[in-house]
Each structure stands twice: as structure tokens, then as C-alpha cells.
Amino acid sequence: MTMTRPLAINEVINNQQLCEVFLCAPQGGMRKSNRTNTLTLISDKTKLYDDKVVGDIYHYTGMGQSGDQKMSGQNLTLAESDNNGVEVHFFEVIKPREYTYRGQVELAGEPYQGQQKDQDGRERLVWIFPLRLKDSKAKFTKLTSAMNDKQELQEEFKEIVEVDNLPIPQTEKERLIKGRIGQGKFKEFLIERECKCALCGVTNPRVLIASHIKPWSVSTNEERLDVNNGLLLCPNHDALFDKYLISFDLQGKIVISQTLDETARMFLNVHNGLRVKLNDMQLGYMKEHYQKFNLINDKI
Ligand SMILES: [Zn+2]
Structure with missing residues (x-):
């Protein structure tokens, strides 16, 4: 039977x-x-x-x-x-x-x-x-669990890590690594989750940039694979975040470097009313960025 x-x-x-x-x-x-x-x-x-x-x-x-x-x-x-x-x-x-x-x-x-x-x-x-x-109408669930995301990322990051062995200056390495992360699976996962720049309405996937909140160079492998350590931003907002000219406090409210004058703020589309929604995991990473922002900007 x-x-x-x-x-x-x-x-x-x-x-x-x-x-x-x-x-x-x-x-x-x-x-x-x-x-x-x-x-x-x-x-x-x-x-x-x-x-x-x-x-x-x-x-x-x-x-x-x-x-x-x-x-x-x-x-x-x-x-x-x-x-x-x-x-x-x-x-x-x-x-x-x-x-x-x-x-x-x-x-x-x-x-x-x-x-x-x-x-x-x-x-x-x-x-x-x-x-x-056997049934052509049946389908397996596409594995989208965190586990499977990690596997795909892991494979891609293996290649990125090889950049570290190239005989080129550190700044050049970081530029290359950022470029590759910005184009790959990490970005795909972020786009799936966020759809647009965390600060403004830019949605075009071709210009959006995926960054690690805690920089790649100082992240552990686990942190590099963690999508919660990612932030999707448009080129303007990414550049500001990357250079610690903006950051976010523990409520997700923007802080802006006083080195940016009114004109620069206007053209770069930042003002004090902006905030981002962050989950607890993202906040953990952001805390470090915020501390470094304060450290750098206090000295100025
Ligand atoms: Zn933006």
C-alpha cells in the first residue's frame, strides 16, 4: 500500500x-x-x-x-x-x-x-x-532564510577577501572592496529589505550604495556577513556617512558635522530633521559609528 x-x-x-x-x-x-x-x-x-x-x-x-x-x-x-x-x-x-x-x-x-x-x-x-x-506545478520554497543568505554572501566575500592579498596600498584596497560589496549580494539583500536610500527617496538600484555601518576593515567575518550591519544610501548620503560628516544617534536622529555649512547641507540634502529607522541590531553597529563621529568632530 x-x-x-x-x-x-x-x-x-x-x-x-x-x-x-x-x-x-x-x-x-x-x-x-x-x-x-x-x-x-x-x-x-x-x-x-x-x-x-x-x-x-x-x-x-x-x-x-x-x-x-x-x-x-x-x-x-x-x-x-x-x-x-x-x-x-x-x-x-x-x-x-x-x-x-x-x-x-x-x-x-x-x-x-x-x-x-x-x-x-x-x-x-x-x-x-x-x-x-515530480509534479511540474509544485515548487520548493526558495530558501531566503538568514542561513541561506549567509551562505551566498560567504561565497562572494571569499573573493572579496582576496583583494586583501593584492600588492596595492590599503586605501586602494578599501576602495576596491567597497566597490565590490556595493554591487553584489549584500546590496541585493539590502535592496530587498529597504528598497530606497535610508534618508531620502532615491530608489534607483543602479545608484544606491550598500555600505557596512561598521567598516569592513574592522568588522569580524560574522559582522561582515550580517545584513543588519548594512545601510543602503544614495551616493550623496553614502559619501557623507562614509566620511563621518553625518551619523545617527541612539534614536536614529541625524547628527551633522559643523564643517558642513548651510550651502553644502542644502546641496547635499541633509538637515536636522532627518532620521532613520533602525532595529536593535543595526543600532548596535551604529553606536560605534556615532562614537567615532563624535570623536572626529570634537577635534575640529
Ligand atoms: Zn539619499
Whole structure:
């Protein structure tokens, strides 16, 4: 027999219902049921995950939480699912305790090995299964979790870090790095979230600049990857912020250097009434910028 009742694509059920439909165990990311001859895969986006969706293919990490993963048990069942007659069903958990049914999947290619960290943070070998949905109308959720954003950023930043090894002056390096960050994924994520300059109405993505609030050169890798450490500004406002001619206090209210006279303020579109909305994480980074602003401007 197969599942005890059919499920509609995108139907949301709870864990108990899932167990009733597939007659499987109530826990685990890969649940084999001999009674229904099914293997249920659960992609839990609320947990730490290294899975990726590339195009229509879901790259699913196999079973085994610590040490190298072995090609045995349910990993082997999935690897042989082309010809062992076991139906493979796929669920996504986007909110805790809600299992969204995406339908049946099949292997889209040979399983391959990759390196990932285990639950204790140690590097180990895992098996990754490229999967495709059988129903052409069904879709995997594009992973937009913070986790996946970080992965994409990490890959891009690896290339940016190489700029550090170039035999060129530090100021030139920083200019190059800023240029690359300003064009890449970090900017994309900021545009998705903010849409426009934090201070004015400029929305054209081609002129908007993504900057780190805490500068790249003094940020830890974690801080470099943190979108909360980002600020989207138009070229004028970015230049002012970058040179500590403006900053923002703990209420998000603008502070302007007294070296900017009325004319400059008018042409650069800054005045004392401006403020930005910042979340707690952003405020943490801004605090350092604000302190440095005060330090520099007190000396003048
Ligand atoms: Zn602006």
C-alpha cells in the first residue's frame, strides 16, 4: 500500500497527521515506512541547514548528525529510489510544527559527497542528494532564510577577501572592496529589505550604495556577513556617512558635522530633521559609528 490518504500539493498538516498518512516514526528528517513503502523527507527551515535550492533542484543533505555520513540505511534507500519502488515524499517546515507537503520527489542526479560542519562544529563528509519534484506545478520554497543568505554572501566575500592579498596600498584596497560589496549580494539583500536610500527617496538600484555601518576593515567575518550591519544610501548620503560628516544617534536622529555649512547641507540634502529607522541590531553597529563621529568632530 501507499499513503493512507492523498495529500494536496502545498497542504499543511501537523506531525501527528503526517505519521498517520505515512505510518512512519514521529521524528527524524528522513522517515522510512515499510508499511506504506514510502520515504518521507523533511526539510526543516527553522533549524540550522546547509541545504540549497539551485534552479529547480533541491540539494538535500542525508542522514547522520555527527561524524562522516554513511551510504547506508535511509541514505541508501534514497540513493536507490529510482529502482527500489519506494515513493519519496517531500515536506518543508517553514514555521515550527507546520509541515507543508510539496509532493513526490525523484533523484535528479547521482548523490555526491560534500563537506559540512556537524552538530559539534567539526568538519565531516556528508551525502547530498539532488532532488526534483515530480509534479511540474509544485515548487520548493526558495530558501531566503538568514542561513541561506549567509551562505551566498560567504561565497562572494571569499573573493572579496582576496583583494586583501593584492600588492596595492590599503586605501586602494578599501576602495576596491567597497566597490565590490556595493554591487553584489549584500546590496541585493539590502535592496530587498529597504528598497530606497535610508534618508531620502532615491530608489534607483543602479545608484544606491550598500555600505557596512561598521567598516569592513574592522568588522569580524560574522559582522561582515550580517545584513543588519548594512545601510543602503544614495551616493550623496553614502559619501557623507562614509566620511563621518553625518551619523545617527541612539534614536536614529541625524547628527551633522559643523564643517558642513548651510550651502553644502542644502546641496547635499541633509538637515536636522532627518532620521532613520533602525532595529536593535543595526543600532548596535551604529553606536560605534556615532562614537567615532563624535570623536572626529570634537577635534575640529
Ligand atoms: Zn539619499
